[in-house]
Amino acid sequence: MVTMSDVAREAGVSVMTVSNVLSDRRPVGAPTRARVLAAVEALGFEVNLTARHLRAGRTDTVALIVPSFHDYFGEVADEIAPLVEAEGRHLVLERTSANPEHEMESLSVARLQLYDGVLLSVAALDRDQLDRVRTPKPIVLLGEHEVPDRFDHIKLANEEGARLATSHMIEGGSRRILALGAAYESAHKMTTDRRVGWETAHREAGLPVDERYVVPVTTYSSQGAREALLDVVASGLPFDGVFAVTDVIALGAVAALAESGLRVPDDVQLAGFDNLDVSSFVPPGITSIDPNHRGVAQDAVRLLHRRMADAAAPAEHIVAPVRLVVRGSTRGGR
Amino acid sequence: MVTMSDVAREAGVSVMTVSNVLSDRRPVGAPTRARVLAAVEALGFEVNLTARHLRAGRTDTVALIVPSFHDYFGEVADEIAPLVEAEGRHLVLERTSANPEHEMESLSVARLQLYDGVLLSVAALDRDQLDRVRTPKPIVLLGEHEVPDRFDHIKLANEEGARLATSHMIEGGSRRILALGAAYESAHKMTTDRRVGWETAHREAGLPVDERYVVPVTTYSSQGAREALLDVVASGLPFDGVFAVTDVIALGAVAALAESGLRVPDDVQLAGFDNLDVSSFVPPGITSIDPNHRGVAQDAVRLLHRRMADAAAPAEHIVAPVRLVVRGSTRGGR
DNA sequence: ATCCGGGATTTTAGCGTTAAACTAGGAGCA
DNA sequence: TGCTCCTAGTTTAACGCTAAAATCCCGGAT
Numbered sequence: 001m002v003t004m005s006d007v008a009r010e011a012g013v014s015v016m017t018v019s020n021v022l023s024d025r026r027p028v029g030a031p032t033r034a035r036v037l038a039a040v041e042a043l044g045f046e047v048n049l050t051a052r053h054l055r056a057g058r059t060d061t062v063a064l065i066v067p068s069f070h071d072y073f074g075e076v077a078d079e080i081a082p083l084v085e086a087e088g089r090h091l092v093l094e095r096t097s098a099n100p101e102h103e104m105e106s107l108s109v110a111r112l113q114l115y116d117g118v119l120l121s122v123a124a125l126d127r128d129q130l131d132r133v134r135t136p137k138p139i140v141l142l143g144e145h146e147v148p149d150r151f152d153h154i155k156l157a158n159e160e161g162a163r164l165a166t167s168h169m170i171e172g173g174s175r176r177i178l179a180l181g182a183a184y185e186s187a188h189k190m191t192t193d194r195r196v197g198w199e200t201a202h203r204e205a206g207l208p209v210d211e212r213y214v215v216p217v218t219t220y221s222s223q224g225a226r227e228a229l230l231d232v233v234a235s236g237l238p239f240d241g242v243f244a245v246t247d248v249i250a251l252g253a254v255a256a257l258a259e260s261g262l263r264v265p266d267d268v269q270l271a272g273f274d275n276l277d278v279s280s281f282v283p284p285g286i287t288s289i290d291p292n293h294r295g296v297a298q299d300a301v302r303l304l305h306r307r308m309a310d311a312a313a314p315a316e317h318i319v320a321p322v323r324l325v326v327r328g329s330t331r332g333g334r
Numbered sequence: 335m336v337t338m339s340d341v342a343r344e345a346g347v348s349v350m351t352v353s354n355v356l357s358d359r360r361p362v363g364a365p366t367r368a369r370v371l372a373a374v375e376a377l378g379f380e381v382n383l384t385a386r387h388l389r390a391g392r393t394d395t396v397a398l399i400v401p402s403f404h405d406y407f408g409e410v411a412d413e414i415a416p417l418v419e420a421e422g423r424h425l426v427l428e429r430t431s432a433n434p435e436h437e438m439e440s441l442s443v444a445r446l447q448l449y450d451g452v453l454l455s456v457a458a459l460d461r462d463q464l465d466r467v468r469t470p471k472p473i474v475l476l477g478e479h480e481v482p483d484r485f486d487h488i489k490l491a492n493e494e495g496a497r498l499a500t501s502h503m504i505e506g507g508s509r510r511i512l513a514l515g516a517a518y519e520s521a522h523k524m525t526t527d528r529r530v531g532w533e534t535a536h537r538e539a540g541l542p543v544d545e546r547y548v549v550p551v552t553t554y555s556s557q558g559a560r561e562a563l564l565d566v567v568a569s570g571l572p573f574d575g576v577f578a579v580t581d582v583i584a585l586g587a588v589a590a591l592a593e594s595g596l597r598v599p600d601d602v603q604l605a606g607f608d609n610l611d612v613s614s615f616v617p618p619g620i621t622s623i624d625p626n627h628r629g630v631a632q633d634a635v636r637l638l639h640r641r642m643a644d645a646a647a648p649a650e651h652i653v654a655p656v657r658l659v660v661r662g663s664t665r666g667g668r
Numbered sequence: 669a670t671c672c673g674g675g676a677t678t679t680t681a682g683c684g685t686t687a688a689a690c691t692a693g694g695a696g697c698a
Numbered sequence: 699t700g701c702t703c704c705t706a707g708t709t710t711a712a713c714g715c716t717a718a719a720a721t722c723c724c725g726g727a728t
Contacts, residue, residue: 003714014678019716029676044468046444050387051714054683059384069411069427074404081403081429090445093403093427095415109380111424134378222615251615258617281556281585282616283592337684348708353686363706385684388713 002045011039022047053114061090062304063115067123069095072246072274076142079297080119087305089116096123112137117304122147138307140300144190152303154296154318158190158273161289161322162197163204165271166243168287168324170205172331174241174269177202178232179214180225180253181245194245194273212237217249225252226259233260240268247272247279250286254329270329284328296320336379344373356381387448395424396638397449401457403429406580406608410476413631414453421639423450430457446471451638456481472641474634478524486637488630488652492524492607495623495656496531497538499605500577502621502658504539506665508575508603511536512566513548514559514587515579528579528607546571551583559586560593567594574602581606581613584620588663604663618662630654 008015013032020026021036028036039045053059062084066073077093084091094111112118112135122130122143130141131148140152147153169177182195195214202209215232217224225244229252232239242257244250250272254264262268264284272279275290299318306313326332342349347366354360355370362370373379387393396418400407411427418425428445446452446469456464456477464475465482474486481487503511516529529548536543549566551558559578563586566573576591578584584606588598596602598618606613609624633652640647660666 001714005714015714016679016716017677020677023716025716026677027675032676046447048388048714049444049448050384050393051683052716053384054382054388054685054713055715055717057683063426068408069403069415070408074402074408077403078429091429092397095412095425109378110383113380114383222611226615251612254617255615255619277556278585278612281560281589283588285589335684339684349684350686350709351707354707357686359686360707361705366706382684385713386686388683388715389685389687391713 001048002043003048004045006043007036007039007045010043011035058116059114060088061092061115062117062119063092063094063112064119064121065094065096066121067096069093072248072276073121075276076293076297079294080301083297083301109133109135109137112139117308119300119304136311138304138311140303140307142296142300144193146189149317150315152307152315152317154299154303154320156190156291156296156320157322158193159197159200161273161291161324162194162243162245163201164197164322164324165273165287165289166198166201167204168326168332169241169243169269169271169330170201170207172241172265172269175207176210176239177213177241177243177269178229178239179243179245180229181217181220181249182214182243183216184214191245194243198243213239220248222248222252222255225249226256227252229253229256230260233262242268242270244270244272247274247276247286247288250288251278251282254282254286264329265331269331275325280327287327287330288325290323290325292320292323335382336377337382338379340377341370341373341379344377345369392450393448394422395426395449396451396453397426397428397446398453398455399428399430400455401430403427406582406610407455409610410627410631413628414635417631417635446473451642453634453638470645472638472645474637474641476630476634478527480523483651484649486641486649486651488633488637488654490524490625490630490654491656492527493531493534495607495625495658496528496577496579497535498531498656498658499607499621499623500532500535501538502660502666503575503577503603503605503664504535504541506575506599506603509541510544510573511547511575511577511603512563512573513577513579514563515551515554515583516548516577517550518548525579528577532577547573551586554582556582556586556589559583560590561586563587563590564594567596576602576604578604578606581608581610581620581622584622585612585616588616588620598663599665603665609659614661621661621664622659624657624659626654626657 004015004018007018011018013036017028017032018036021028021033064077064080081091117138119140119142122141122145127146127148130151140154141147142154144155144158166177179195179198181191182198183191199209215228217228233256242253244253250270253270257264257268264270271287273289275288279286279288299320303316338349338352341352345352347370351362351366352370355362355367398411398414400411415425451472453474453476456475456479461480461482464485474488475481476488478489478492500511513529513532515525516532517525533543549562551562567590576587578587584604587604591598591602591604598604605621607623609622613620613622633654637650
């Protein structure tokens with residue numbers, strides 16, 4: 001491996017001068033700089049970032065730690081990356097497997113020290129576990145959990161979004177709306193919040209809330225949703241609307257409805273949550289709640305930068321507003 | 335920050351003993367070990383991985399460098415992660431923005447040194463640029479480009495897959511099949527390969543190859559595909575089949591066909607490539623070419639481990655087999 | 669001629685860890 | 699007794715870089 005001292009010897013200068021040329025931290029005379037750069041080129045030197053990090057105490061890298069790499073998180077990550085890069089830092093993704101043990105490990109202060117800041121999407125950690133995380137490292141939490149007050153935190157307006165989607169279908173004429181993927185007790189606080197919004201919409205409309213219409217899914221995927229909804233159809237429970245707690249769930253619902261010969265939106269209205277790209281392309285277009293990924297990404301990065309600049313700043317808790325996007329899967333709107 | 339020497343002082347031992355307890359590299363007497371662990375606990379010590387990396391020369395981390403975090407790459411990444419973790423290493427994702435400059439930067443040896451091995455998904459680098467990458471770091475290339483022989487490389491059987499999908503639609507009765515998203519000259523070698531497979535299928539069936547049926551997309555997305563296909567419909571060019579070079583493109587096609595009142599598969603058959611999750615749920619199910627993500631992930635990790643174990647091993651070039659998955663968007667099969 | 673200011677460059681001193689060499693203190697054995 | 703061997707622990711010397719302090723050198727002011 002070529003080190004800085006190799007370059008220094010080749011250029012006939014001290015190691016520190018090489019460092020100064022490369023990092024532009026202190027002025028270096030033009031002829032010297034040229035000789036150093038020539039030596040760098042000749043030897044193919046690349047600075048050892050690990051050594052730089054150890055010495056300089058920063059890594060110029062931010063981590064986004066997510067439960068899984070695909071779908072929702074991939075899309076958000078692609079929004080966050082340019083914002084982080086705009087500040088001259090790198091973004092890397094790490095994964096927790098939505099598994100409490102792994103999430104704890106990724107959270108170990110050891111791993112955190114590799115980064116100047118961390119955006120942590122909390123999927124599987126409860127408040128107690130988070131409370132045990134004691135580190136001066138700047139952290140911003142993303143996600144729908146309850147979190148200790150001392151953390152910066154961004155969550156979506158889950159209840160409000162679910163209420164909007166459900167109310168919209170009620171206005172469109174649905175009277176028996178399933179809450180697909182919702183739950184009463186769940187590791188995912190999010191599904192509970194969205195169920196509450198679904199209930200609120202019913203109450204506001206003076207409609208009864210029937211527990212049979214809360215349909216949990218066994219595995220949290222399109223496939224799980226498809227199966228769960230096919231079971232409902234088979235059971236004979238009448239319904240004329242489906243509020244899917246996420247668009248991934250809604251996608252499974254689309255498949256199940258088509259297989260059951262139910263037309264969308266004529267027989268059954270359908271609305272999802274997350275406004276994934278896919279939702280606008282699946283005919284007839286899936287009405288969804290747009291969480292404004294870009295806005296969330298901007299808030300997240302803003303909070304993180306603030307925290308990195310001032311460790312003592314008071315923690316900020318943001319509830320990101322959501323917005324109903326009406327498409328062909330519901331009646332009304334366009 | 336609590337360091338090892340703080341722990342050593344607290345436990346009344348040398349720093350080296352603390353290191354030995356934590357890394358299990360050399361035996362330590364039981365009472366001493368207990369005292370050290372108590373001190374670690376009491377002070378909340380976490381090892382500084384940067385220092386460990388500098389000294390030990392390894393990071394126990396593998397990077398997967400991809401053009402973007404969502405869709406295809408997210409799915410592959412989720413397959414790769416457990417395989418890397420099974421060997422006691424971490425996986426992190428970095429992004430290149432499918433932009434040659436950024437990809438070059440991520441490839442700079444400087445950044446590579448942070449990892450014990452790198453899986454690089456080559457989207458925007460041509461052979462010459464890759465040829466300039468000189469590093470002893472274990473690298474496995476993933477993707478459809480031509481790459482220098484000295485690199486380990488895994489690519490899909492693009493031509494074969496495109497041929498399979500197209501032939502299948504020809505057997506199903508289509509005679510005028512668009513190659514949507516394909517190209518003659520393209521930064522994405524993949525789209526050219528798949529166009530060739532589309533041509534081959536025509537030749538094998540004794541059908542003419544009409545250049546007007548190769549429809550490029552302006553932006554590589556569902557939206558771009560939707561617009562391109564709507565333009566074709568507006569132009570009046572008759573067609574009865576669409577081979578979409580990726581499922582993301584196919585999804586845009588589904589939307590455009592539905593908007594144009596064309597029925598799938600009755601009026602137009604449709605097939606994609608990649609077999610994304612979404613393809614099995616979009617009614618009537620999108621016929622697609624399954625690249626076997628899991629198999630590709632396994633091969634990738636196997637090659638990387640081999641390369642990490644033996645830097646001098648001869649480079650391996652794998653063409654991963656693909657398989658046609660027939661769904662409702664084409665006639666025939668089930 | 670001497671001193672001074674200030675930019676250019678070097679020297680010093682680690683950052684926190686671990687590989688390798690070394691020491692202390694027994695146990696085992698002839 | 700004296701020697702070797704072993705185990706448990708310590709000391710030493712980096713890994714490759716950079717912050718901070720020290721030094722050098724030259725033109726201009728006194």
